[in-house]
Amino acid sequence: DQQVKQNSPSLSVQEGRISILNCDYTNSMFDYFLWYKKYPAEGPTFLISISSIKDKNEDGRFTVFLNKSAKHLSLHIVPSQPGDSAVYFCADSGGSNYKLTFGKGTLLTVNP
Amino acid sequence: NAGVMQNPRHLVRRRGQEARLRCSPMKGHSHVYWYRQLPEEGLKFMVYLQKENIIDESGMPKERFSAEFPKEGPSILRIQQVVRGDSAAYFCASSPGSVDGQAFFGQGTRLTVV
Secondary structure, rough: OOEEEEEOOOEEEEEOOOOEEEEEEEOOOOOEEEEEEEEOOEEEEEEEEEOOOOEEEEOOEEEEEOOOOOOOEEEOOOOOOHHHHEEEEEEOOOOOOOOOOEEEOEEEEEEE | OHHHHOOOOOEEEEOOOOOOEEOOOOOOOOOOEEEEEEOOOOOOEEEEOOOOOEEEEOOOOOEEEEEEEEOOEEEEEEEOOHHHHHHHHEEEEEOOOOOOOOOOOOOOOEEEEO
């Protein structure tokens, strides 16, 4: 049974600094890993993904790193902006291309 | 191009009543997914549907829950004889195909059972 763990329920950073959100997984299948962002009272919005055959993917201020030996991935946001304040969910496709397993989320607060 | 539309946004039901949650996918999307988020938890996959077909319902509780995506009209998630433990946010997502998880989510329906 695959699991996705986000061990930090919250993170607070100053505007302009780097935000690093972490995620651990247990599955070893060929996967996609995805990050979703969620504002209160809204649905999750896809942010960035990475295939398990890569170790880095970058899109503007957002970079996801994948460490397969440690079964760990992280999302870096730099520079952080107040509008980035939201809950961030890590998700694992588990070898499926439609059934995502989500972590519990990390609440990021970026202080002006 | 409207996004995924879910209604109602909030639904209150008494124990034992039925809850019907509706989801209209994005235009051109024929794949629909339902997820449930319990308090303090991540989203949990429930069911994956294409038009008139249930593809994977492995995340659905065995009793009281059903889902459909008819040829015409929205997808419906139906919960019969609701109990307090059904209180959660229910999210629908859609995609044009099964595309590596990059589905578009609706705003969700928050179900409260009293």
